[in-house]
Amino acid sequence: MLTLHPKVSVRPEPFGALLYHFGTRRLSFLKDRRLLDVVRRLDGTVSLDEALADIPPGELASFRSALGTLEQTGMLHHPATPPAPQGPRT
């Protein structure tokens, strides 16, 4: 079940949210408040489809793509999977 990585801190912002991964020291931006809501619903008890239930069908592809990026960079993970490779940092 896809869920937020325990080493990720989420800070809501007017434009969406900032995510910081303490393991990879990588910063990510959520550019939509609704994406933040989806990420918050991914608590390990709901499926991806359930978390995306409120998103209009026309926008589902872009939301899935954003979640895919978050998974690739280790912000979201399936518990008990190995840590993600490090990405660009400053």
Place this chain on the structure above:
Amino acid sequence: MKLVDHFATGLDAPICLTWELTYACNLACLHCLSSSGRRDPRELSTEECKAVIDELQRMQVFYVNIGGGEPTVRSDFWELVDYATAHQVGVKFSTNGVRIDQAAAERLAASDYVDVQISLDGATAEVNDAVRGDGSHEMAVRALGHLQDAGFRDAKISVVCTRQNIGQLDLFKELADRFGATLRLTRLRPSGRGADVWDDLHPLPHQQRELYDWLVAHGDNVLTGDSFFHLSAFGSALPGLNLCGAGRVVCLIDPVGDVYACPFAIHDEFLAGNLRDAGFQAVWQGSELFAELRKPQTGGACSSCQHYDSCQGGCMAAKFFTGLPLDGPDPECVQGYGETALASVGGREVPRPTGDHSHKGGVRGGPVMLTLSTRRPDRQPERACEENPLAGLTV
């Protein structure tokens, strides 16, 4: 509104900030941006530092870049690092390596929330020690060895790029690879004692090109703290924000609790307030200076330049401490406008950094640049009443 515009207008809390814990330092680097050396008796106490950390935790500041001075010489350094990481405030700290012995390295290797940057300004002892002092290269390399032996992964080697070390970029990369570390290159600013040596140390125009090409070739494998956005006017933008974050997404807390717009701008002009008055958040959110910095900036003399969108006029601190107007070109403008602007400054007095904690009389084995002038011959005395013939000399 684009994401970068949100950053330009400022966030409710910084993403990260620089926190200099002490002005005390065992070294006396020629280009120290905070003119460090001696401890300031007014430095924040352990309890005051913990209260700051509590506040950063409430504001969800993800991490602090701890520096100084040499932060590890504070007797409560490890206590504060542990306190921060226990309160969800990550720590990256910069050190010359003086206290990174085997025990310290093992302690660091055991934590996921602490990152270490070892400062080194020459890939060889010859180049490094001329700026940082005798034995400082060996000290840094010894610390890197301890970290590697302890299994600390991905330490950073932090290099201030100078005229003397630009030719060593490949050597730096090899050194980093040898220790399983990541190279971090940052820009020399004419801040602190750096103002006295900037003319002799800052990269020459052809070296800027060399640096830009090297950064483009190495991409994400080399960190820069986004400090070279003025080089983006060469062509495609470098990785990173390419935006001056001063007072918008970053700031500096100095050892006595003064909050400045950025670590390179320790001057009353960029002082937003002191956190001893009403806390850090009050300064970050209420400072008139920060409100001003978050307003849309005009390019001034640069606005008609086709490269303004990529370089944003460069670094505020670099302009200020070379006597240039803040809405004009960077002194190291890669299109050459900085040199013209600097020529027009002529003999006018340039602002001096506020405060000086340099060691009186230097330190044993400290760097001495006998072969280079430490002042521009055309500059006025720093103060009209200064009669000491040695005024302004660092030797």
